[in-house]
Amino acid sequence: MYAQALNTVTEVSKDDPAKLAAFQARIDAEEKIEPNDWMPEGYRKTLVRQISQHAHSEIVGMLPEGNWITRAPSLKRKAALLAKVQDEGGHGLYLYSAAETLGVSREELVDALHSGRAKYSSIFNYPTPSWADMGMIGWLVDGAAIMNQIPLCRTSFGPYARAMIRICKEESFHQRQGYEIVMTLARGTPAQKKMAQDSLNRWWWPALMMFGPSDSASQHSDQNMKWKIKRFSNDALRQKFIDATVPQGHFLGLTFPDPDLKFNEATGHWEHGEIDWAEFNRVVKGEGPCNRERIKARIKAHDEGAWVREAALAHAEKRAARKAAARIAAE
Amino acid sequence: MQTPLLTYTLRLADNALVLGHRLSEWCGHGPMLEEDLALANMALDCIGQARNFYTYAGEIEGKGRSEDDLAYLRDCDAFRNILLVERPRGDFAFTILRQFLYAAFMHPYFERLSASKDERLAAIAAKTVKEMAYHLRHSAEWVIRLGDGTEESAARLQEALADLWPFTGEMFEVDETERALIEAGVAFDPAGIRPLWLDTVDRVFADALISRPGDGWMQTGGRRGEHSEHLGHLLADLQFMQRAYPGSTW
Numbered sequence: 131m132y133a134q135a136l137n138t139v140t141e142v143s144k145d146d147p148a149k150l151a152a153f154q155a156r157i158d159a160e161e162k163i164e165p166n167d168w169m170p171e172g173y174r175k176t177l178v179r180q181i182s183q184h185a186h187s188e189i190v191g192m193l194p195e196g197n198w199i200t201r202a203p204s205l206k207r208k209a210a211l212l213a214k215v216q217d218e219g220g221h222g223l224y225l226y227s228a229a230e231t232l233g234v235s236r237e238e239l240v241d242a243l244h245s246g247r248a249k250y251s252s253i254f255n256y257p258t259p260s261w262a263d264m265g266m267i268g269w270l271v272d273g274a275a276i277m278n279q280i281p282l283c284r285t286s287f288g289p290y291a292r293a294m295i296r297i298c299k300e301e302s303f304h305q306r307q308g309y310e311i312v313m314t315l316a317r318g319t320p321a322q323k324k325m326a327q328d329s330l331n332r333w334w335w336p337a338l339m340m341f342g343p344s345d346s347a348s349q350h351s352d353q354n355m356k357w358k359i360k361r362f363s364n365d366a367l368r369q370k371f372i373d374a375t376v377p378q379g380h381f382l383g384l385t386f387p388d389p390d391l392k393f394n395e396a397t398g399h400w401e402h403g404e405i406d407w408a409e410f411n412r413v414v415k416g417e418g419p420c421n422r423e424r425i426k427a428r429i430k431a432h433d434e435g436a437w438v439r440e441a442a443l444a445h446a447e448k449r450a451a452r453k454a455a456a457r458i459a460a461e
Numbered sequence: 462m463q464t465p466l467l468t469y470t471l472r473l474a475d476n477a478l479v480l481g482h483r484l485s486e487w488c489g490h491g492p493m494l495e496e497d498l499a500l501a502n503m504a505l506d507c508i509g510q511a512r513n514f515y516t517y518a519g520e521i522e523g524k525g526r527s528e529d530d531l532a533y534l535r536d537c538d539a540f541r542n543i544l545l546v547e548r549p550r551g552d553f554a555f556t557i558l559r560q561f562l563y564a565a566f567m568h569p570y571f572e573r574l575s576a577s578k579d580e581r582l583a584a585i586a587a588k589t590v591k592e593m594a595y596h597l598r599h600s601a602e603w604v605i606r607l608g609d610g611t612e613e614s615a616a617r618l619q620e621a622l623a624d625l626w627p628f629t630g631e632m633f634e635v636d637e638t639e640r641a642l643i644e645a646g647v648a649f650d651p652a653g654i655r656p657l658w659l660d661t662v663d664r665v666f667a668d669a670l671i672s673r674p675g676d677g678w679m680q681t682g683g684r685r686g687e688h689s690e691h692l693g694h695l696l697a698d699l700q701f702m703q704r705a706y707p708g709s710t711w
Contacts, residue, residue: 189494196489200482203702203711204529205515208485209508215488216501223494261702261711319709427490435492437617438553441610448609 145170157358162288165231173357177287178232179248180359182239185225186250188218190243190424194258195267203261210307211264217300224296228289244429252410253336255418262315262322262329268308270330270337270375276301277371278341286358309378316382323383330379331387338402339410341368347407369399376400465638466579467521468541469648471531472684474514475542478532480563481507482695483550492553499599503560506592513585533703537692544683545628547692554607554617559625561600565661566632568593569654578646601665608669619671630679632658 149168156163163169192215199215202208226236242248253271258264279301282294315326342364354360379386390403412418463471484504491497515528545563550556571593574586607614633651635643642648659673666673682688702711 192489192497199485199488200698201701203533203706203709205478205508205512205532207711209505209512212485212488212501212505212508216498216505219489219494219498219501223498226494314711319706321706322709431490431492434490435496435553437611437613438492438496438607441614442606444614445606445610 145172154356157286157356160284160358161286162291163286164288172353173359174232176354176357176359177290178229178234181225181229181232181290182234182242183249183251185222185229185239186243186248187254188222188225190250190254190428192218192222193424193427194254194256194420195264197258198261198264201261202264207264207311214268214304214307217304221293221297221300224293228293231289240432244425244432246416246425249414251340252413252418253340254424255413255421256332256336257419260325260329262312262325263333265308265311265315265326266329266333268304268306269312269378270308270333271340272301272305272308273375274337274340274371276305277367277374281361281367284358284361312384313382316384326382327384330384334387335406335409336413338368338372338405339407339413341365341371343407343410344405372400372402464521465641466647467518468638469642470514470518470521470582472541472543474511474518474531475540476546477507477514478511479540479542479692479695480546480559481505481511482699483546483548484556484560486550487556496553500556503596503599506589506596510585510589510592513588517581517585529703533700537688537696538686540683540688540692540696541686542683542692543628543631544680544689545625545631547683547689547695548625548628549691551621551624552617554614555621555624557600557603557607558618558621560596561604561665562625562629562662563632564593564597564600565665566629566651566654566658568597569657570649570651573649573654577648582647597661601661604665605668608666608671615670618669622671623674626674627678627680631681631683634681634684636684 150170153163153168153170153173163173195211195215195218199208199212202211226239229239230236239248243250258267276298279294279298283291283298285291285294312326312330315322345363345365376386376391388403390401392401393399394401413421416422481504484500484507487500488497488504491500511532512528515531518531519526519528545559548555548559551559568590571586571590575583575590577583577586604618607618609615633655635650635652639648643650662673
């Protein structure tokens with residue numbers, strides 16, 4: 131899963147103009163920037179923020195789906211769900227590693243998440259009360275994530291781009307798996323169909339919000355576009371997602387909770403109704419259904435695991451000390 | 462009336478499913494990201510083993526029951542797992558020590574079962590051996606880290622050992638059902654690997670600076686369908702969807 135491009139303000143650079151120009155020339159030539167290369171401070175900060183938000187989203191994103199692992203309705207679904215949530219943990223791990231190449235530690239990043247300084251994708255602040263949500267998250271949330279992530283495979287920072295290539299492969303598998311869950315429900319009993327429809331009604335708008343504010347309201351992606359951290363606008367990606375997803379839903383006999391949704395023959399695009407940006411802003415600010423419990427669950431796991439991490443560290447130190455003592459004794 | 466082979470196969474399946482369930486409860490809540498992934502790996506192995514054994518059990522029974530029918534539509538008294546695996550997940554010391562005590566037995570057990578005269582059991586066991594080798598290595602490393610870590614980790618490990626030890630005896634039990642299969646070369650006598658198991662336990666415990674309790678009274682009953690209070694709650698969780706929406710395809 132994935133954090134929407136959160137469109138954070140990029141600081142105006144005070145770097146050496148000659149170095150900046152050379153840097154921009156490399157970006158324009160589609161060269162990858164590597165960790166030891168010179169880079170403007172604003173570029174580094176933007177990337178640390180974006181990659182760590184993405185990593186946090188993967189880790190927090192384990193919770194809403196983890197909610198169904200012990201209750202999955204068949205052993206095959208259980209194994210697939212567990213493997214999927216594990217993949218998300220793996221994505222978190224390589225994204226934290228990519229962020230670490232920029233000179234921050236995982237501990238600092240995790241601390242920023244727990245203290246509320248760092249954000250994660252707001253979509254995970256919605257609850258998963260039904261099994262159908264496992265399908266809907268795969269189909270819609272991972273589907274929206276892929277639209278955002280495919281361009282990131284070509285993003286200018288090398289370690290991030292390479293991590294995204296691997297992540298995209300796994301996400302597209304998750305998306306197909308999610309759609310297949312929804313399809314099974316849509317073709318199932320009346321109770322299963324209702325489960326799928328109710329879930330779509332709850333997830334559709336939050337999924338559209340994953341692409342971030344509309345371009346007219348978004349103040350600052352110009353610099354990120356110029357640095358090729360970001361390559362497409364929020365609205366363009368959202369439109370692409372809607373055009374791909376609406377026919378898939380109709381194919382299953384499901385309806386979308388948007389009375390204004392209609393196909394424009396002239397443009398070839400699906401037009402959607404007004405997105406409730408007030409809701410988006412509320413959830414980003416912390417007033418979503420699960421914001422507090424998601425972060426509390428992360429903090430709890432971290433705090434309860436502290437003694438384990440301390441033990442591992444203490445043991446490693448003891449071993450190293452014993453080895454050193456043995457070496458001295460032998461000399 | 463179950464045939465001995467069916468009972469035996471269900472015991473193997475139920476052990477794997479129930480332990481896999483307990484391990485999966487950690488997903489998203491592990492003490493560190495790397496360990497979250499490792500616990501999920503072990504849970505996935507166990508669930509995979511359960512699926513193989515259930516599928517075979519359904520075929521042995523010959524009444525058309527699927528892996529899901531066996532996992533989701535039997536009540537506690539039909540489950541044949543040992544009590545060790547149904548204990549609630551506890552803290553990380555409890556979880557990892559249980560995994561160690563179980564894997565230190567199951568690894569050599571499946572190694573020997575892979576020579577079973579029953580080809581299907583032999584094939585499943587051969588695949589399972591490789592997985593249990595990883596469970597054993599991973600859990601043993603952690604037992605040592607915790608025992609020879611901090612004062613707190615050592616105390617937690619010692620506490621977990623006191624809780625778990627009385628549940629280890631059931632792994633080595635043999636009843637009439639199993640005796641017949643052992644004699645036919647289908648099953649393997651677990652009593653035969655007790656010295657090996659004790660040796661593994663003692664070697665790891667020596668590095669972990671803890672000692673095993675003496676052989677005293679042992680809990681028993683799971684393999685006969687006599688379970689603790691905990692299994693019912695586990696099944697309520699596990700079986701909820703199949704019970705609430707009977708006869709649906711998922």
